[in-house]
Amino acid sequence: xxxxxxxxxxxxxxxxxxxxxxxxxxxxxxxxxxxxxxxxxxxxxxxxxxxxxxxxxxxxxxxxxxxxxxxxxxxxxxxxxxxxxxxxxxxxxxxxxxxxxxxxxxxxxxxxxxxxxxxxxxxxxxxxxxxxxxxxxxxxxxxxxxxxxxxxxxxxxxxxxxxxxxxxxxxxxxxxxxxxxxxxxxxxxxxxxxxxxxxxxxxxxxxxxxxxxxxxxxxxxxxxxxxxxxxxxxxxxxxxxxxxxxxxxxxxxxxxxxxxxxxxxxxxxxxxxxxxxxxxxxxxxxxxxxxxxxxxxxxxxxxxxxxxxxxxxxxxxxxxxxxxxxxxxxxxxxxxxxxxxxxxxxxxxxxxxxxxxxxxxxxxxxxxxxxxxxxxx
Amino acid sequence: xxxxxxxxxxxxxxxxxxxxxxxxxxxxxxxxxxxxxxxxxxxxxxxxxxxxxxxxxxxxxxxxxxxxxxxxxxxxxxxxxxxxxxxxxxxxxxxxxxxxxxxxxxxxxxxxxxxxxxxxxxxxxxxxxxxxxxxxxxxxxxxxxxxxxxxxxxxxxxxxxxxxxxxxxxxxxxxxxxxxxxxxxxxxxxxxxxxxxxxxxxxxxxxxxxxxxxxxxxxxxxxxxxxxxxxxxxxxxxxxxxxxxxxxxxxxxxxxxxxxxxxxxxxxxxxxxxxxxxxxxxxxxxxxxxxxxxxxxxxxxxxxxxxxxxxxxxxxxxxxxxxxxxxxxxxxxxxxxxxxxxxxxxxxxxxxxxxxxxxxxxxxxxxxxxxxxxxxxxxxxxxxxxxxxxxxxxxxxxxxxxxxxxxxxxxxxxxxxxxxxxxxxxxxxxxxxxxxxxxxxxxx
Numbered sequence: 001x002x003x004x005x006x007x008x009x010x011x012x013x014x015x016x017x018x019x020x021x022x023x024x025x026x027x028x029x030x031x032x033x034x035x036x037x038x039x040x041x042x043x044x045x046x047x048x049x050x051x052x053x054x055x056x057x058x059x060x061x062x063x064x065x066x067x068x069x070x071x072x073x074x075x076x077x078x079x080x081x082x083x084x085x086x087x088x089x090x091x092x093x094x095x096x097x098x099x100x101x102x103x104x105x106x107x108x109x110x111x112x113x114x115x116x117x118x119x120x121x122x123x124x125x126x127x128x129x130x131x132x133x134x135x136x137x138x139x140x141x142x143x144x145x146x147x148x149x150x151x152x153x154x155x156x157x158x159x160x161x162x163x164x165x166x167x168x169x170x171x172x173x174x175x176x177x178x179x180x181x182x183x184x185x186x187x188x189x190x191x192x193x194x195x196x197x198x199x200x201x202x203x204x205x206x207x208x209x210x211x212x213x214x215x216x217x218x219x220x221x222x223x224x225x226x227x228x229x230x231x232x233x234x235x236x237x238x239x240x241x242x243x244x245x246x247x248x249x250x251x252x253x254x255x256x257x258x259x260x261x262x263x264x265x266x267x268x269x270x271x272x273x274x275x276x277x278x279x280x281x282x283x284x285x286x287x288x289x290x291x292x293x294x295x296x297x298x299x300x301x302x303x304x305x306x307x308x309x310x311x312x313x314x315x316x317x318x319x320x321x322x323x324x325x326x327x328x329x330x331x332x333x334x335x336x337x338x339x340x341x342x343x344x345x346x347x348x349x350x351x352x353x354x355x356x357x358x359x360x361x362x363x364x365x366x367x368x369x370x371x372x373x374x375x376x377x
Numbered sequence: 378x379x380x381x382x383x384x385x386x387x388x389x390x391x392x393x394x395x396x397x398x399x400x401x402x403x404x405x406x407x408x409x410x411x412x413x414x415x416x417x418x419x420x421x422x423x424x425x426x427x428x429x430x431x432x433x434x435x436x437x438x439x440x441x442x443x444x445x446x447x448x449x450x451x452x453x454x455x456x457x458x459x460x461x462x463x464x465x466x467x468x469x470x471x472x473x474x475x476x477x478x479x480x481x482x483x484x485x486x487x488x489x490x491x492x493x494x495x496x497x498x499x500x501x502x503x504x505x506x507x508x509x510x511x512x513x514x515x516x517x518x519x520x521x522x523x524x525x526x527x528x529x530x531x532x533x534x535x536x537x538x539x540x541x542x543x544x545x546x547x548x549x550x551x552x553x554x555x556x557x558x559x560x561x562x563x564x565x566x567x568x569x570x571x572x573x574x575x576x577x578x579x580x581x582x583x584x585x586x587x588x589x590x591x592x593x594x595x596x597x598x599x600x601x602x603x604x605x606x607x608x609x610x611x612x613x614x615x616x617x618x619x620x621x622x623x624x625x626x627x628x629x630x631x632x633x634x635x636x637x638x639x640x641x642x643x644x645x646x647x648x649x650x651x652x653x654x655x656x657x658x659x660x661x662x663x664x665x666x667x668x669x670x671x672x673x674x675x676x677x678x679x680x681x682x683x684x685x686x687x688x689x690x691x692x693x694x695x696x697x698x699x700x701x702x703x704x705x706x707x708x709x710x711x712x713x714x715x716x717x718x719x720x721x722x723x724x725x726x727x728x729x730x731x732x733x734x735x736x737x738x739x740x741x742x743x744x745x746x747x748x749x750x751x752x753x754x755x756x757x758x759x760x761x762x763x764x765x766x767x768x769x770x771x772x773x774x775x776x777x778x779x780x781x782x783x784x785x786x787x788x789x790x791x792x793x794x795x796x797x798x799x800x801x802x803x804x805x806x807x808x809x810x811x812x813x814x815x816x817x818x819x820x821x
Binding site for chain 2: 068069070071072074075101103104105107108110111112114115122124126128129130132133134135137138141142145295296298300301302303327328330331333334335336337338340341354
């Protein structure tokens with residue numbers, strides 16, 4: 001499949017910067033880069049076998065026409081965006097790919113991507129949809145299969161001790177991220193939501209020690225920060241993948257401060273340490289499967305499944321919730337009516353932005369954000 | 378939506394015509410049991426109906442109810458109620474049909490008057506879901522139980538290996554079989570608890586034997602459609618799936634499919650086709666537009682007949698040892714997963730089907746089907762609200778193009794007629810037939 005030369009590369013600043021970073025690290029270390037979407041396939045295992053995990057991001061609003069020859073127009077625009085990037089050759093720095101069966105569209109992306117555009121290494125990490133004991137056992141076995149296949153690719157073996165070390169290293173960063181989030185509980189947060197998101201996006205591509213330096217630097221930098229003025233309405237963001245800080249900037253520009261989030265690349269991944277269990281795969285199962293709050297996993301009926309979210313909103317003193325859902329994102333869209341009703345009972349107003357992964361038309365979104373934030377104020 | 382553009386199907390077989398008497402009899406039996414307050418389970422395709430039968434459980438299929446609402450053109454009423462409740466128009470219209478129905482049911486305390494079945498779908502005592510095919514199914518019963526009926530839910534999770542993993546690797550096989558076995562055990566434990574009955578394995582074995590007999594007749598009937606002219610079209614095909622849903626494990630279903638086989642065989646022997654002048658032999662992909670099944674008759678009037686459908690397909694023959702009926706259920710599911718894999722599963726879900734029929738056609742199977750069924754083209758229904766089934770149609774079109782078979786993808790929906798654009802769709806179908814004409818004449 002030849003790259004589509006007619007399509008301009010519309011890289012955003014952070015994507016561009018992060019992908020330059022990964023190319024540089026790859027050149028320096030000589031290690032293979034394994035791209036991943038969603039983190040059911042733990043990045044700790046990728047680094048434990050001598051590869052560099054790299055969370056793949058799209059280009060919101062970018063051209064997806066290159067995907068049209070391979071997939072239907074009705075489908076997650078984020079997935080179409082990633083496929084178009086792969087077809088155009090923009091992700092040629094990847095040596096391998098692991099996609100987990102998180103949602104149906106991502107799973108289908110794997111088939112088409114690897115069929116039309118095979119990579120040196122690829123693995124579909126299958127994930128059950130519920131957390132029954134047998135589903136947990138399946139997930140744990142899948143961790144071993146994944147590791148074994150990666151070991152065969154990189155030629156490096158990782159024993160449980162090495163995996164445990166990778167977990168410990170990443171847990172240090174989890175603590176630093178929690179420190180950053182803690183600052184957001186203040187009346188005047190010392191760091192904005194968009195800054196935090198940019199950091200987390202960088203964390204998706206940087207090796208753990210590089211990321212640690214970045215986090216330490218940011219923590220030091222914000223200590224001297226003394227925000228002033230009237231407190232602004234505090235919002236928490238919930239929803240599908242947000243891999244660009246443009247929406248957060250729009251929310252902040254509209255007058256709110258983003259104090260917390262519950263999205264794919266956000267606190268979901270970093271909130272808790274991975275438990276340091278005797279068998280590290282047990283801890284990975286608990287963290288990335290049992291406790292990972294993605295609506296694709298069935299946690300039974302009832303509104304209790306949103307308790308964690310309400311608790312987080314209370315901890316960060318959020319005045320309201322802004323939901324962001326990408327077109328055709330079934331797991332989030334199905335949850336919306338239940339969540340909206342529950343938040344209403346809890347006295348938390350909610351605004352839903354239904355978007356095609358473009359943040360357009362920006363004017364209309366801004367107007368709705370302004371109206372909602374004014375109402376919160 | 379202009380309702381006058383929608384037309385009901387005209388069927389060609391006498392056997393399917395008999396369902397006019399058979400189904401009301403069945404539904405009356407169900408109603409009597411409901412009035413006796415027997416517990417009712419709402420189930421999804423993917424739950425082995427043999428198991429329901431073995432528990433002598435009263436069951437209803439919201440998906441099938443969705444198709445009936447669609448064919449009676451009442452689905453938009455229910456879907457609009459759900460949309461008013463916050464459900465996106467992009468979501469599966471079978472689900473939104475259910476959600477709107479449930480809301481009205483709860484408001485009125487009884488089935489809405491528009492319901493196609495007498496008494497509609499009754500109040501469920503339990504919900505039996507299945508993750509087979511798609512993820513909306515995980516959210517569907519979760520929401521029903523959250524918003525409308527606070528009843529126990531069990532959803533099974535039948536996973537299958539991805540297209541590039543070797544399922545013959547004993548480690549991989551055991552990995553997946555273990556999950557299938559444990560999941561089935563969980564399903565049975567749930568059913569035993571909810572019904573207060575112990576599963577009778579001997580009864581299950583008998584039911585499965587009858588079910589497989591019926592399936593074998595159905596499979597053989599479908600193979601008869603290789604004949605030219607094709608003796609059976611899509612209107613009979615899509616209607617004839619119903620006994621396998623409701624009457625599985627009954628002698629009545631075996632008799633129905635045996636009779637159907639005999640009738641279709643007779644048509645083949647006497648050279649009777651669906652259309653007199655069969656000009657185009659097609660394969661259908663996707664869910665049908667249940668609100669406008671007459672579209673198949675419209676195509677027949679132009680000399681086009683479908684000889685194969687990708688959905689609700691009974692699939693290949695499978696060999697299972699019924700001595701251990703639970704292991705037989707697992708093995709049946711696994712054999713189907715292996716077939717799906719063998720046929721090219723790169724654009725398919727990693728989910729396998731524990732039920733009696735399913736869908737999807739593997740990409741490596743296309744050339745074989747084109748040859749065996751003498752196909753001249755493919756028509757694919759891209760259903761906006763069901764990406765699970767319509768995903769892969771572009772890929773299938775690409776694969777067909779490689780073997781020189783023309784295909785058409787048109788957009789609408791399976792249950793929501795508001796997405797049907799009659800003039801536009803018919804124009805496209807006409808243009809497609811012309812393309813096949815030109816190809817047959819060598820002009821393309």
